[in-house]
Amino acid sequence: MSKLSNGALHAVFAPVGNLARVDAVVRRLADAIELGLLADGEQLPGESELATRLGVSTVTLREALMALRQQGLVTTRRGRGGGSFVTAPDQPRTARLGHRLADWSTEELRDLADHWAGVAGTAARLAAHRTEPEDLVPLQRSLEEFEAARDPAARGRVYGRLHVELAAAAQSARLTKEEIRIQAEIGALICLALGEDDARAAVVELHRALLRAVRDGDAELARSLAERRVQDAMERLIGLRLTVAG
Amino acid sequence: MAVSSTALVDEVVADVVDRVRGTLEDVFAAVAQVAERTTAIAAVRAAGRAPTTADLAALRPLLHERLRRRHDLISGIGFIAEPGLLGDVPAWLEWWQNHGEDGLRPLLPDLDPGTSAYSDYTHWDWFALPRATGERAVAGPYVDYLCSDEYSLTLSVPVQHGGRFLGVAAADVYLRHFEAAVLPLLRRLPAPAALVNARGRVAASTDPRHLAGSLLRSVSGRSCGPIPLTLVTALPAPRP
Structure with a gap:
C-alpha cells in the first residue's frame, strides 16, 4: 500500500455524501483508478479502515467493491497477504x-x-x-x-x-x-x-x-x-x- | 483599553508592533533550531554519502517537542529538502502536523510527478523565497492546499551547508491562531487597524471593511522591523 495520506488521496478517501453511497464510492474509486491516483496492483486499505475514511458502513463498502470487481477495476484475494487490489483493466481507456x-x-x-x-x-x-x-x-x-x-x-x-x-x-x-x-x-x-x-x-x-x-x-x-x-x-x-x- | 492622546497612541503603536514581532520571532526561533539540527545532520553525512530520509528522522523528537510546546501557534513544522539532496528519494518533506486530539502526524504527500499534479513544491513562496534570497521569509497569508487546506502563514529559513542550499526549515501558523495572538494587541489601538504583508495583503485586522485576505494597496504604517508585516492604523475607506 503506498502513501495513502497525500493530498489528492485525501480527496479520494474523504467521506462521501449521504445519497447513493454505493454509487458514490464506486465513482470515487473508479475515477481515482482512471486518474492513476491508485496504481495498478496497489493494495487498497482494509475494509474497515476504508469504510471509516469514506464515511460509509462496511456493508456499503462491500457493495461498492463488488461493483468495482464487476467492472474489472478491483481484484480481491483471500487468505494471507490477501485484500483488495487495483487492477488496470484491459479495455481501452476511453471505452472505460x-x-x-x-x-x-x-x-x-x-x-x-x-x-x-x-x-x-x-x-x-x-x-x-x-x-x-x-x-x-x-x-x-x-x-x-x-x-x-x-x-x-x-x-x-x-x-x-x-x-x-x-x-x-x-x-x-x-x-x-x-x-x-x-x-x-x-x-x-x-x-x-x-x-x-x-x-x-x-x-x-x-x-x-x-x-x-x-x-x-x-x-x-x-x-x-x-x-x-x-x-x-x-x-x-x-x-x-x-x-x-x- | 483604548487611548487617544497622540504621544500615548504612538507609544501603544510601538508596543503593538514589538509584540507582533515577538510573536513571530518565537516561531522563527523554533524554525532556526530545526535548521541548525538539519545542517548538523547534513554535515555529518557530507563526507561519506548523501543524507537520507532515515537521517532526517533524527529531527522528529525536536519537531514533536516544538509542536506540543507551541500548539497555540505552530500547527506544522519540519524540513523540506531541495530536490536531489537526499540519497534515497528525489524529494522529501520531513513534515509533522498537530491534528489536535488525533495527535501528531507526518505529512506524506505524493511526490511522484507521474501521479500527482501537486508533487513539485519548489515554486511555493515558503520554498522559493529563501532559496532565491538566502534570507528567511514569511509566506502568506495563503490557502495551503498542499499540506493542511488551511489559510496560513508559513515562516521559513534557508538551510545551507558549505555554501550549498539544502532546503528550508519552516513552520505553519494557521491564520486563525495568528489572529487569536494579535487581535488583543490590535484592539488596544484607538481606531481600527490592520497588519499587512509585503504584498499588501491583510493578515489580521480590526476593520470589518478590510479583512484578512483582502488587499490594501499604497498604504503606509509602522513596520514590524525584520518581520515583513506593517501595522496600518489609518485605513482607507472601502472601494465604492
Whole structure:
C-alpha cells in the first residue's frame, strides 16, 4: 500500500455524501483508478479502515467493491497477504471512461455544472479583488504545463490544478476545498471532454482570458469567464454522455 | 483599553508592533533550531554519502517537542529538502502536523510527478523565497492546499551547508491562531487597524471593511522591523 495520506488521496478517501453511497464510492474509486491516483496492483486499505475514511458502513463498502470487481477495476484475494487490489483493466481507456460516464444522468451532470460554476465564478470574482500579479505566477505556469501535457491523465491532473489554484487565489480555504472535492468527483471524466484538440485550445484561450481579467482586477468579467469555462467543459461532457448508451 | 492622546497612541503603536514581532520571532526561533539540527545532520553525512530520509528522522523528537510546546501557534513544522539532496528519494518533506486530539502526524504527500499534479513544491513562496534570497521569509497569508487546506502563514529559513542550499526549515501558523495572538494587541489601538504583508495583503485586522485576505494597496504604517508585516492604523475607506 503506498502513501495513502497525500493530498489528492485525501480527496479520494474523504467521506462521501449521504445519497447513493454505493454509487458514490464506486465513482470515487473508479475515477481515482482512471486518474492513476491508485496504481495498478496497489493494495487498497482494509475494509474497515476504508469504510471509516469514506464515511460509509462496511456493508456499503462491500457493495461498492463488488461493483468495482464487476467492472474489472478491483481484484480481491483471500487468505494471507490477501485484500483488495487495483487492477488496470484491459479495455481501452476511453471505452472505460465512457462506461463510467453512463453512470451519470444528464440531470446530475447539469446539476454538478451549476454547482461548480457557482464555486468557480465566485472564486474568480474574489481572486480579481485579492491578487497581485506575483500571486498569479503559479497559475500561468500551470496553464503552460497544461498546454504542454501530452497524455490524457497528465492533462487531467493539471486541469484540476488550474481550478484549485484559482480558488486558492481567492484566499478562501472553503472554496479551495470545494474545488478539490469537485475535481475528485468529475476530474477523470472531464478529461474525456478535453480529448479533442479544439476543445483544449478553447480551454487554454478561455483560461488565459480569465487570468488576464483577474490580473486587471475586472471582477465581473473574471466571474463570467470562469462560469463559461465550467459550462463549456460540462456542455461537451453532457454532449458525450448523450452519445453513450445507458 | 483604548487611548487617544497622540504621544500615548504612538507609544501603544510601538508596543503593538514589538509584540507582533515577538510573536513571530518565537516561531522563527523554533524554525532556526530545526535548521541548525538539519545542517548538523547534513554535515555529518557530507563526507561519506548523501543524507537520507532515515537521517532526517533524527529531527522528529525536536519537531514533536516544538509542536506540543507551541500548539497555540505552530500547527506544522519540519524540513523540506531541495530536490536531489537526499540519497534515497528525489524529494522529501520531513513534515509533522498537530491534528489536535488525533495527535501528531507526518505529512506524506505524493511526490511522484507521474501521479500527482501537486508533487513539485519548489515554486511555493515558503520554498522559493529563501532559496532565491538566502534570507528567511514569511509566506502568506495563503490557502495551503498542499499540506493542511488551511489559510496560513508559513515562516521559513534557508538551510545551507558549505555554501550549498539544502532546503528550508519552516513552520505553519494557521491564520486563525495568528489572529487569536494579535487581535488583543490590535484592539488596544484607538481606531481600527490592520497588519499587512509585503504584498499588501491583510493578515489580521480590526476593520470589518478590510479583512484578512483582502488587499490594501499604497498604504503606509509602522513596520514590524525584520518581520515583513506593517501595522496600518489609518485605513482607507472601502472601494465604492
